[in-house]
Amino acid sequence: MLKQQQQSKVLLVDDEASVLKALGRVLLYEDYHVVKASCPAEALEVVKNQSFDVIIADYRMPIMNGVTFLREARRFQPFSCNFILSGDADTDDVIECMNDDVAERFLRKPWDNKRIVEEVNAGVRKRDKAHLLSQILANESSGKMPPPVGEYSGNNLAQSHDVLQHLKSANFDNEFSLVYQPKVCAKTGRIVGLESLLRWNSPIAGVIAPDVFIPIAEEGSVINDIGEWVLNETARFQMRWRSFTLSDGFRLAFNVSPKQLLDGCFVDKVKALIDSGDLIPEYTCIEITESAAIDDFERCCTQLTRLSDLGIQVAIDDFGTGHTAINYLLKLPAHVVKLDRSLIQGVESEEKSYNVVKNVVAMAQSIGMKVVAEGIEIAQHALCLKNMGCEELQGYHYSRPLTEEQLLKVLAQQPFKV
Ligand code: C2E
Numbered sequence: 001m002l003k004q005q006q007q008s009k010v011l012l013v014d015d016e017a018s019v020l021k022a023l024g025r026v027l028l029y030e031d032y033h034v035v036k037a038s039c040p041a042e043a044l045e046v047v048k049n050q051s052f053d054v055i056i057a058d059y060r061m062p063i064m065n066g067v068t069f070l071r072e073a074r075r076f077q078p079f080s081c082n083f084i085l086s087g088d089a090d091t092d093d094v095i096e097c098m099n100d101d102v103a104e105r106f107l108r109k110p111w112d113n114k115r116i117v118e119e120v121n122a123g124v125r126k127r128d129k130a131h132l133l134s135q136i137l138a139n140e141s142s143g144k145m146p147p148p149v150g151e152y153s154g155n156n157l158a159q160s161h162d163v164l165q166h167l168k169s170a171n172f173d174n175e176f177s178l179v180y181q182p183k184v185c186a187k188t189g190r191i192v193g194l195e196s197l198l199r200w201n202s203p204i205a206g207v208i209a210p211d212v213f214i215p216i217a218e219e220g221s222v223i224n225d226i227g228e229w230v231l232n233e234t235a236r237f238q239m240r241w242r243s244f245t246l247s248d249g250f251r252l253a254f255n256v257s258p259k260q261l262l263d264g265c266f267v268d269k270v271k272a273l274i275d276s277g278d279l280i281p282e283y284t285c286i287e288i289t290e291s292a293a294i295d296d297f298e299r300c301c302t303q304l305t306r307l308s309d310l311g312i313q314v315a316i317d318d319f320g321t322g323h324t325a326i327n328y329l330l331k332l333p334a335h336v337v338k339l340d341r342s343l344i345q346g347v348e349s350e351e352k353s354y355n356v357v358k359n360v361v362a363m364a365q366s367i368g369m370k371v372v373a374e375g376i377e378i379a380q381h382a383l384c385l386k387n388m389g390c391e392e393l394q395g396y397h398y399s400r401p402l403t404e405e406q407l408l409k410v411l412a413q414q415p416f417k418v
């Protein structure tokens with residue numbers, strides 16, 4: 001048994017006590033430090049506070065399945081290697097999960113103990129290599145030697161530093177990709193927009209979620225390079241899919257980091273693409289998170305006005321997360337407000353929540369803004385928001401973010417039932 005394997009931690013998530021017991025015994029025998037959780041909620045609490053080398057989750061669990069759990073867990077454990085185990089997982093879900101690099105392995109139940117141990121060992125080796133390389137990168141400039149394998153602290157500050165180093169050395173074309181999440185018209189059930197969302201698969205650190213690496217990138221100038229890559233790729237997608245993306249009323253949206261917006265060159269780059277005919281502004285939307293508006297309000301307004309004057313639709317993202325006071329909406333040169341998914345949770349069951357959202361929708365519309373609701377996860381969410389007069393709906397109830405190949409299939413399935 002290798003020394004680093006003795007120090008490695010494995011999280012087991014399964015609602016069947018007998019499975020936890022059996023699997024735990026096999027891994028304990030191999031000297032792993034095993035932590036068990038009998039449901040995804042319990043496991044998420046654990047992953048927020050402890051780091052693991054390998055996470056093994058069952059597919060079929062009540063409330064949240066293994067794929068959803070692993071997607072969530074990834075946000076807290078970008079360096080973990082994940083596995084899904086199941087006897088009867090939904091094949092499409094598993095394929096999507098592997099395509100999105102949420103999980104590295106799918107092991108069908110009943111599993112063979114030897115195979116489990118081999119896979120866990122492989123996951124640990126991969127993580128050790130990633131951490132060693134990240135330490136080398138982090139210490140290159142200071143001339144320090146990397147610490148021995150197994151002594152990596154894994155604390156948040158060190159991880160942020162690693163992520164920034166990986167980003168700086170990343171080959172964007174090889175490591176980045178865009179996925180596209182539909183926005184559905186509440187009246188017709190047809191797809192009237194797509195939002196491009198960035199994915200990063202680092203050969204060193206694995207898959208890292210955008211809400212982990214974007215805030216880190218914003219600390220340095222690398223966010224501008226990332227933003228430029230997203231802008232160019234989104235424009236290319238618009239042209240590749242022009243028969244769909246350049247149809248009446250359709251908008252292809254992409255996210256712009258506040259810092260990027262405030263960088264003087266960004267709007268010039270957008271304008272250059274428009275001037276060369278590579279981006280059609282009337283069919284484009286930029287989503288800017290509301291916190292940007294607060295940091296440097298005047299400059300933010302100037303840049304948004306320039307974009308708006310070019311014909312691009314401006315959407316204020318994540319509305320309701322607490323950064324923007326309602327009176328900012330009055331002053332911002334924006335056309336659309338996107339309600340954050342935290343506002344949507346509970347509209348179907350809590351009267352207060354329903355009334356608040358209803359009033360926000362009415363308020364935004366009264367000042368001429370269009371309302372898009374994010375985080376529509378169930379049919380009741382869609383129905384409530386439609387009844388409130390919200391124009392567009394977006395969320396897992398309709399579709400997750402899709403690769404271009406998956407998008408083809410989903411387009412054939414519309415209109416959706418609202
Ligand atoms: P966002 O712009 O608010 O994007 C929505 C996020 O919510 C996406 O996560 C999406 O996958 C997720 N989502 C959509 N529908 C649902 C749902 O029904 N339920 C739940 N639980 N989640 C849903 P993702 O792709 O991980 O992106 C996270 C954030 O990262 C984005 O939040 C955005 O702020 C940032 N981001 C993503 N791509 C880019 C980019 O190209 N540039 C910049 N600057 N930021 C980006």
Ligand code: CA
Binds near residue numbers: 195255287317
């Ligand atoms: Ca967005």
